[in-house]
Structure formats: structure tokens, C-alpha cells
Amino acid sequence: MVSAGLLSAGIPAFSQEHDSLLHLLPGVEIKSSQTPYSPVGVTLDYLNIESDYLLKNQGNTLMGSLEKIPGIRALSTGTGISKPVIRGMSLNRVVINEYGIKQEGQQWGADHGLEIDPFNVNRMELVKGPASVRYGSDGIGGVINILPPAIPRKDTFHAGALLQYKSNNNQIGTSVHVAHNKNDYYTLARITYQDYGSYRVPATSFTYNGYRLPLYRERLKNTGGNELGISLMQGIRRKWGYSSLYFSIYRQKAGFFPGAFGIPRAYQLNDIGKDRHVDLPRQEVQHIKIISNTHGHIGNVILDADIGWQYNRREELSKPHAHGNGPAPEGERALGLHLQTFTANFQLQAFPRYAFSLITGLAMQHQENSRDGYEFLIPAFRQTQAGLFSSLKYEAGKTTWTGAVRADLAHQYAPRSYTTQYDEEGLPSGTVQRSPEIRKKYINGSAAAGFVTEWTKNWKIKFNAGTAYRIPTVTELTANGIHHGTFRHEMGDSTLSPEKGYMLDLSLSTRQKNIQASVSPFLNYFDQYIYLRPSGLFSTLPEAGQLYHYTAGKTVFTGFEASLNLFADKRWSSLTAMEYVWNKNITTGIPLPFTPPYSLLQEFTWAPVRFWKLAEELQFRLSGQYFASQTRTDINEPATNGYFLMDFSTDLTLPAGRHKLSCHFQIRNLLNTIYYNNMSRYRILELPEQGRNIQLILKYEL
């Protein structure tokens, strides 16, 4: 086993734990014996995933590739945009770290994607449950840690290339990478480009508000896009540890179905015959990152310093349209948001090899946001946060105890914002205030404790109790504008206080000769859960619909994930996994929006390796996933019927001397099922989801 990367010196007692969880997923290769990267993760449900798993289960996006994991879903807009949902929580409630630095874009938007090159993810760790005590504000639903790739072995050179094709939207993609190490000075570089057309749905029309609207050639017009990812890492490894500098740039251009902006009308949906042309409305995103990671050890102390700068530019473009008295705006940029984030995290780990160990860290972040475009939604702002945390671990026989505390400070500032007002003649008549001045300070303490124990032979119990918190985002405090598409006039509330949660997590797992099984129930209570709720009043802006306010309510979340892995013999195995989330705003008695329905996955794998000795790996998988209907919906959120999807996949790896050729073939939505997904942005338009998709990835490694 190769032990590489962060915290590799720590806590060997947990390697077994790690293995048992990994086995619950088919196709996951165990290459490292790391313990969880996040120290609080030990007593939570966590999972390590390698790039191989992502290729074998590749969905439309990075999050789409993780959707077979119980407890993980994606909130998606078409095929190119999606963001993680962990146990029904999303947006700013899931922390995504790349190389120790929290990814910061405009996470509050449901149709804003996760702006990361999916092929540049080598290893990732998923932690379900409260991680605020380690990651500060936002770590409520869980954490996705994208870990740095393993450092290439001394004096070696590796290169690889992959080609990808997806039939449904004629997606083509390629990614090329090199890894070089000379005398422990190492370089890793990658370039990825993906281009896709409008996607196909198994329907020729859809019905919206009594109108029957066409879907020419069974395609959703203008849902194509492209993305580019370039990254470069340079580092040095010495006896004291290692240090690296990482640069990455990600660009995406993705079209939106024109019917999703305002009321869909037949004339917008005319077939223009060009599936790859990304027209208006669309979004253009650029994310640039520079990250420095340093990891060193002196005696019984391990030091980590992660420093980063990132810049996220988001532009939403749509045809200018006159509203009310004013003239039609100039240009196509409806909304431009530019967010800069500086992050510095320091962590000290003492006595990592002893029964009693301590981790202390300081995390700091500063953000500056500016805006432009002809629509107003959120103001420019500045936000600074700092947190100090400490966690203890104590191993006593078969039981490991953990405890952690954290103190956080945060400050937000947004100036008063105005937009021009027009009189009946269409002339500017002054300005109107759109958002108030915000000056807010927050002080918060959080704590968590838990244990993991070997109950009897082959049975393990984990328990964690903790508090989680999240400061309201500037959007939740100040938004005031019509969110494109929904007609809703979204309004912030500058008096909102932080969201606080109390969370209990339990996990029971067993590993027998032919069986591995686990069940992980959870119970969360929030006394200030913030989300958009209807006000029962109309917006006075012309053509706008109802006012939606960011409102806090007492909420309860509960549910579980369970999985059962059976190994019949060396060739046959079966995986069964399910998840369920139940939630309710107990102030109103109404469920929360975008709650994943109960789902049940059954997957059979046949790996006849013995027959074909030529192949390093050969497996066939057939899976069926049932999603129950979701009738527990928020006001104005339609109920969604249940559906059943089937997937088939084959993975083949051929060694050719020092080289390796692998082929990943998948047919997703094998039966071309017509279904609606309540986690999709296009659900409200009554648009069915993507039809059958035949995918092929060819990967060559040298």
C-alpha cells in the first residue's frame, strides 16, 4: 500500500476502518491507507474516492459521478451545471475544499455549478455530517475534500491522455496530463477540454401551464456548452516534508434552455439546427486559483500551511428586455459577479503517533465581491472570517474518543446600493435603494465529540454529536431582484442571525467474510435554518411574480443511508444501497424544497478476470436505481412521481508493457425512461430529464 500525501504519518489504527468503507463501493481501488483528512471525520461517515471510481461512474458533472453514493445527490441545471447535495443540504451548506482551500464562487445560487475540472480530481474524501468545528461556517451538511494528487515517485515520468464521448449530447472531451519528478522536484500538469451540444430527452413536447410546447428533434434547445481546465503544480519533497505551488484556471460557457427564462413560448423554441452553438441565455464562468501547500514535520509535531487566492467571475447573459418605464438596457450582460477570496489555513498536529494526540489550527479568509450588469440581485461586499480550532483524540483499547472546539469571528460589509428609476416618459427620474448598508459582526463557538469503537468482532459503531453553524451569506442578507427564470423577486433580510444546528450521527457497520453492511442514521435540528420562503405578496416590479424572502425557521432533518455488499464468489458481487431524508420546517409545518426522494440502488458486478488473463481488469455492471415519488414538497414546488433507471457499464484495463490502456463504457438510462427529477432546475417547467446516454472513455497511461 502506498501511503502518500497529507497526514500520512497519523493514526495508523484507522486504516482498517477506511478499507471497510471503501469496499462498499464497487470499482473503488484502494491505493492508500490514509485516515480521513479532516480530523473530525473519524467519527463521522466518510468515504475516500479515487479518480478511477469517477471514471467508471462518470455522470455529466463531477457531482453527477457521485450520485450512486447513498446520501449524495446533485442539484442540477441541464447537463453542464450541478452542485452537491449531502443529506438534503446544499448551496452554502456543503464545503468543497480543493487542496485545503475552500472553493468560493457564488454558491448560494441553485443554478451555479461547481467550477472544478472533473478530470483533475485524483482523490477525494466525502464527509457526511457536521464539519463546522473543523471547517467553520458552512460545514453543516458535509465536506467534499479534493486532495492533492500523490507526489510522483522519485526520478520518474508519467503521462496520460483520455478521450471521452457521450452520445446523448454529442459530448467530446479530452484530458492530457503529465507528472514528473526529478530528484524530488516534481511537476504535475493537466489540460482538459470538453464540448457538448444540446441534450436529448425522450419527448417531443412538454406542457407548461396548459400550453403544449415543442421540443424539436427531442432536444432541449441551447443546452450545450464547453469547459476548459488547465492546471499546473510544482513542488519539492525533502526529509522535512514537502511544499507545492498550484495554479489552475477553469472556464465554462453553458447555455440555458430559453424557455427557462420567463414564461416559455413557442417562438423561442424554434429549431435553429445548431446544437453546439451556445446562444442567449447563457452563463460564462471563470475560476482562477493559486494555492500553496506546505507540509512539514519536526519531531512529534506536524505543521501544515495552506495559502490560497482565487478569483471567480460569473456572468449571466440574456437578451436585454425593457421592464416598466425604463428603456431596454444596453448589452447582454444581465449579471456580472466578481469574487476574490484570500485564504490562509495553518494547522499543527502534536503527537500524531501516540494514543493521545492534538490538532490545533487557525483558518482565515477574506472576500471581496463586485458586481455589474443591467440587473440587480446582490450588492458588492467584503467579508472577513477567522476561526481557531482544537481537537483531541484519545485511543483507549478498541475505542477512540474525539472532541473538538472552535471559536469563529466574522465581519461583513456591504454598501447601500441603488439603481436608476424611470418616469412614465422613460426618462431617468432618480435612484431607488435596492439594498441597505450592512455592517455585521459574528462571534460563534462550536463543539463536537464522538467515538468509534469495535463493539464485537467485525462490528463497528461510530457516534458523533456536534453543533454546526453558518453565518448568513450576503445574498441572504441583501438580495433584492428578480432571479432570472423563476419570476420570483428574491429579497434578503439584513436582520438574519447565524444558522445554528445540533446534530447527531450514528453509524453501524460490519464486515464479515462475504458481507459488508452499514447503516448510518442522522438527526439534525436547526433553530435558524435560512431559506427562501414565499411571502404571499406580489413584487411591485413590473412582470415580477411573488416576493420570496430569506426567512429563518426551526427545522428538523432526519434520515439514513444504508448499504449491503455481498460477495458471492470472486466473480459475482452485489451492492444494495439506499438513502432517505425527511425534513420539516417546524415553524410552518411544511417540508423544505429540493429534498431528495427515497432511493434504492441495486447493482450486480461480474468480474470474470480468471477467464481473460490478458486483462488486468474486466468487469460488467448492471444497476437499477429506484427513486420514490417526492410528495413532501415546499409551497409552489410540484410533487414528483417516482421513477426507475437502469445503467449498464463495462470496464476493461489492458496492460501493454509499462503502458496501460483502459476503457470505460457506460449506458446510462438504458431504458430511455421518461422521468422528472425534483432536484433539477428544469423541473418547474415540466421538462423530462436526459434520455439514454452511451458513454465511452478511453484512457492511455504511460
Place this chain on the structure above:
Amino acid sequence: MKKTILPGLCLILAASWLFQGCKSDKEGQAAGSKPVISVLSQSVPSETAEVCEEESDNVLFLQTGTTLTLELKFTGSSNLSQYKLDVHDAFDCHEHKSTATPWSLSKIRDLQGTEATVTEQLTVPADAAAGNYHLMIRAVDISGRESEEMEFILVITNTDDIQKPDIHRNTPSADSVVMSAGSLLEIAAHVSDDKNLYGGSYEIHWKDAAGAERELLHQDFPNNTFNQFNIHYEFPIPLNAVKGWSVFEIHARDAVNNPAVDTFYVDIQ
């Protein structure tokens, strides 16, 4: 193998049935239903007509200066809160800007109780631009449940000028011509109207054989125009133009926005 899989599957099936049972509780949104809007009477009858390439059965033909009276009934499962009326233009379906002032209205009124009947009188301004408009009526109840949008398509003609302009194309004189990519397409047309053209505009659109649409020209009639105007435009057909039949349209709108279209076809080779 079967020994372990079968009991496992039974267990899972049992669990999923159990869940279906648990999930039948209908609360929250399902506990109430959307407010419903119905029209008890209307002073102008709804007609079926094709507007914007779409056949609609809720088209109202109106003239400027006249009044549309609607008697509306709102019904909710809980107490109603408000209704909103919006009128906005949808000229030529492509949201083009017009030089005449379009009619625009946005009105919110409070409602009480679970049932309410109101009479709305909407007078089309005398100087409103002629063309297609949308009238949208929406309602919400106090817990925020939204009604479906009720929509009328208003086709408004201006009483001062009912006649649309006349487009007489001189070049090309035939309705369909064959041309090669790279050559120069000359377009010449004479526009006339019974009233004033100044205040209106003219456009030339091109839709290539692949269906991509472009606006080649968009000009306001110059201020010395009365009711006659000559359009002259030269379009070099791009060398990389998609081969096959493409569609050209000459659009003209008079001072009150009455639209006219002339179409011809060019086979690009």
C-alpha cells in the same frame, strides 16, 4: 451465493415497501391547493388565432382607446392575499424595441377571504403602439401559494391608423432566386402607408438553410419621411454561408407600430 443474496434482497424489498407506506403522509404543500382564477365575463370575446407562430385560443382583439372589462373570480383553499395584473408588449414575438410608446401596466390589489369577485376595467391608451401584448393575471394566498398564470394575448390596433404599411419589392423581383455564395444580393423595396411612417422602423432578417437567424438591418424611418420610403440594401452573401434555401424577410412598421412583412427565398449554391 444465493443463500446470502436472497435474504438480503427480501430485507431490502421489505424496507422499501415500509418506506412507501411511511411516505404517504401528505402534508405541507399538499395540505392546500393553488388559488384558482376564473373569468365570469369579458367584454371582448376570446378568439382562436395564430399569434407568434402559435395557435392560441385566448386572443382578444382590441382597439386603442377602448376598454376591456373582465369580471374575475378568485378562489383559494386558504385566505387569499393579492392578485396582480401585468400588461406588456410582445411585438413581433422577438421583443424588438418599438419607437411608438407601448402600453404597459402593472397593478396589484389586495384580496380578502377564500373567494372574491372583482371587475377590472382596462382602457387601452389612445396613443398605445399597435401590436401584440400579453395580459397576465396571477393570484397568491396568504401562505404564498401561487395560482397558475392566466394569460390573454391582446392584439391591439390603433384607431388612428388601422392600415399596415405596404411593401413593394423591386429587387429581387422574383419570390425565389438562386445565387452563389460570395455574390452580392441587392435588396430594394418601396414602402408606403396611408398615414405616417416616421416613428416606425424597417428591418431585414435572414434565416439560413440551417435555421440560424440574423438581423441584417434595423433602422428607424428618417424624420423627413411621410408615407413613402425606399429601402435599399446590399448584402454580400458570405462565402461560408450554409448551402440551400434561405429565407429573407423585409419588415416595416408604421408610426403606430402596425407591422408588415415581405418574404422571399434565396437558394445559395
